Amino acid sequence: MRLQGQEQIEAPIQTVFTSLTDPRVLSKTLPGLQSLEPTDANTYRARLSVGIAAVRGAFDGMLILRELEPPTAYALYMTARGAGGVVEVTLRVHLAEDANSVTRIEYTGEAALSGVWAALGSRMASGVAQTLIRQFFTALRQEVRSLASAATS
Amino acid sequence: MKPVPIRYLRATTVDEAVTALARYGLDAKVLAGGQSLMPMLNMRLARPQVVVDINEIRDLMEIRYDPNARQLVVGALVRHQQLLESSLVHAHQPLLSAAARYIGHWAIRNRGTIGGSVVHHDPSAEWPLVTACLGAEFHVQGPQGRRVIPAADFFVTYLTTAVQAGELLTAVVIPCLGPGESWGFQEYARRHGDFALAAAAVTVTLSDGVVTAARIAVGGVADRPVVLSEVTQHVVGQAPTAQLEVQLGQWVYDAVNPLAESPDEQAYKRDIAAVLVRRAFRQAINRQPAGQ
């Protein structure tokens, strides 16, 4: 399943990049995240409980940030195991800032499903993935905003 | 294939249902016709703790015609087959009757509901396409009271709508066919009764041999039904010639950007979206009363 999209955040690129790769921010913005424990540099153990549309499930997995090229690019690798199988997400993320200090984020990648999900759930999986990504960026935007206001106040 | 342990609640009024839904939030699911939910429960893709059965809520079972507003008020629990057979629907918005015919098989149509279909929101399904095309309104009741969601905001993405956890869809309000307005519906599926590979709904109003208004929507090519308003603008003001039809196909081809797993699939969806819209448009034109 291909994942592809663009988002904008009204903040300078450095702030956005830092937020995207900061576990404290991630733990507040990843949808359904229940715990995020570092196990290695840029490697985390994650527990999620996700509920989108009719689909709900508890996941246990790993989140790895790599190929970090601050502040313009990084890659995200995530595996999550639930009762119906395993989801593996690989995303390349590119950031660019425009003249108005708005950061554009472009991501492309793949989500691979396995087991029962691959056979039965792929029709809904893309919907679930897109929705989760949207939720994440909505939360991130809010977080960046509140970080910014905290910094100015 | 057995569901996770689930508590089953049965509501007999909208208020009861909303109270239960509000109480359990994301952990509750409405059970309408069950034609989409039950398979997901059995495959354990859906894992709610509570199911709220709304099949005994009488208020949701009716189709009403409102002559003043010229619209059909369709209760969320109205079954697909009921819409297919209803003389009110046939008289005032025959596009619905035509689309209903393509939904699954008789047994599915007897159980499945319009509310379930639009809330489930499979982007290839008929009701999302037709309600989006016609600009329907969705009436929702939740712990904060009632609200009305226009079609343009209702369908969010695959299997996701603007209906929030805790809310119940109560009715879909659908504009009737206007004077001088005719319609076309085309769908292509692998087998009889399957979800569409793509489908097109079109309405056209002609006056003095010229298109004065139109609605064009395509299903099955994106994460929600696509209303092609820009294409519509090209069509309005033109005479419905064979040449226009060819152009229309091209406009649609250029306007849709199907989500697909492969370039072949993407090209295919483009191809057939264009063909189906063209054919639906022709159907609509052919349905115009003679002399137009």
Place this chain on the structure above:
Amino acid sequence: MVDASNLVGQSVRRKEDVRLLTGHGQFVDDISLPGMLYAAVLRSPYPHARIRSVDVSGALRLDGVEAVITGDDAQQLGKPMAVTLDLFTKVPTIYPLAVNKVRYVGEPVAAVAATSREVAEDAVELIVVDYEPLPPIVSIEDAEQPTSLLYEEWGHNRQLDWQFQVGDVGSALAGADVVISEDFPHHRYTGVPLESRVCLADYRPGQGALTVWMSTQAPHQCRTLFAQSLGLPEHQITVIAPDVGGGFGTKLQINAELIPVLLSIKSGRPVKWTEDRYENLVSGVHTRDYVCHLEVGFRRDGTMTGVKASLVGNLGCDGTCDAAGTAALLVAAAYLPGPYHVPAFGVDVVGYVTNKAPYGAYRGYGKDIANYPMERLMEMAAEKLHIDPLELRRRNVIQPDEYPYQQISGPLYDSGDYPAMIAKAREVLDYENFRRQQDETRREGKYLGIGFAAMLEPSGAAVPNGIFNGYEPATVRMTPEGQFLVFTGNQDIGQGIETTLAQVAASQFGVSVDDVRVVFGDTNAVPYGLGSFSSRGATYAVSAVHRASVQLANKLKRIAANILEASAADLVFTQGAVEVAGVPSRRLTLQELGNKVYLWPGPYGTVPPGDDPDLQATETFMGPRVRWQPDEQGRINLYTTHPTGIYAAIVEVDPELGDVRLRRFVVIHDAGVIINPLIAEAQVVGGVVQGMGGALWEELRYDEEGQFLSGDLTSYLLPTAPEIPDVEVYHFVSPSPFTPLGTKGMGEGGTIPTPAAILNAVNDALRPLNVFLNDLPITPQKVRAALRQAGH
């Protein structure tokens, strides 16, 4: 041919239908035993992975869970899975639950027995497996590279490797005027029975006895395989197959069925496993999935000079223990020459193991593989040679007076008349007229096409080294009250043997089919027979029942003659009685006869000297021309009978949508003497529909990573009634000289040629648009892609 009375050849209504259609059938899932537990299976989400550990503690703690088993238990409680069939193959050492590694998505890794299926499924979710993913082998190309190995100890991924040549193929092709050569790929698809696999196992530790109720086509072979796979003495095992809701070849092994058995052994309680549709699609046996490279040389007049083939199969994780499919490729190799005169022939066969589901049997079992490439190629050759495709076939087919015909590759064909069937096809299709109509409608933008395939259906296999052997006993018995029991090792799986075998027996005794009960599916009750596969019913079971009936009829006549003081030669059976021909007053009803022999007065005085009162007879039929001893050219012959046919499909293609509609489907069919036309026709039509499914809809899809994508019936598309035109069936009768009644087994004929006929028709329709499709299933997307490439 023997004189059978008039029941053979009649469309007797199926005896079993009243029971089945009124909901009174009894399938395994309808059976419950006191204290019974329900099984659920944890399956691998990975195509290829090492298992580091399996933690079942969470599952064991759940209320209602009585037993959990893993690969370790499979090793401790059982043995490696027994071999179903081994012909030139490598046989892996495997267990019903994965040991050390998983080999395909859906492979059983652990299983739970609990007080309900719900609890069992809850418990399965609590089992934690630690996997180390390995590179998946998905395609034949992946398997050719020995960088990743399914069975490390082999050092490669080849399970089957075999070559065969008769005559000098090289010169035959070199001397041809035209050589047509093409790769014909075929996708993976399979039989989808209404009833999935179901198995109820009851192990009684006290007696050391195991009773297994299961949905199978071959109860006796399953009993033996259980004994071998569990190390239990076979005489302590009973296998019972009650009503079976379809098999199509997919129920000819035990693999997952060992799981409830192991759970029953471990828990000491009966355990039922009811396979759900996902499990059936992901792990029930798969078939087809091959590429055949075919080269055929022709003279300018259209006659063949030689056939050279290379066949490569993608066998999934195994086709020898997990399932019994590997030999299908060998059957294909032996039958590639089909119904044609082939002066020189050579074939290479390779089967690779990959990380897909097990390779088993499905209606066709290689005869379809033999058919598809050749019948596709014939139409390509016809175009190239400017000879009509029916005419090209006519010039190459075996003539009626050449039978029995020794085919170059080994098989001995019994009978048939292809030229007459071709003529019939022309007539039924109004062929010349159709071609005219086709030209006219093309001008209107409507694309009609016609495609043909000749059909050859070897039926009644006798394959050495395994469970597909060829012999069949039957016992026919008369009760003291004058009714009959037929005991057969053949298995009813919906194909109607309760009626057809009753017709065969009833014909000998002058009774109605209602006076005959066919007993099957209980290894304690019936002789060791081989069940239902390879369309063997009308070859083997019918012949055995017929001979046993004749033998018993003769005995009854001798006894009746003694009682009636007549000569046995003067007696005839009629309307439930035996009487002196032409003297109706000198008769005994069969009830009187039975009563006299057994009860009033009893045997002394009624049974003549030299006979005994045991009113039953057993006969075992063996294929009279089966030859396992290779001849000087290394050829053997496995099949006894060979139905023949000419199939034609007419399709209409909508080039804008890529839609293919079946407009007409014509079958000219010859299966020798037909016992019951109603049933025979249903067999043809059912087979045709499965062939249509494979041609247009059904596909077991894997992605490049080896994930399985067709796990339910919204992604695995079975044809439904609105898609299927009336199948027009015309019967010819060329009796087989090799069976006592002239019958030929005929269950698979419909499936074999249908995909080739349909794709030929689609290519015929699109010929003016310069499109050539070579891929199955023919999806609208593929049709459009080909058209787009051709600029349409």
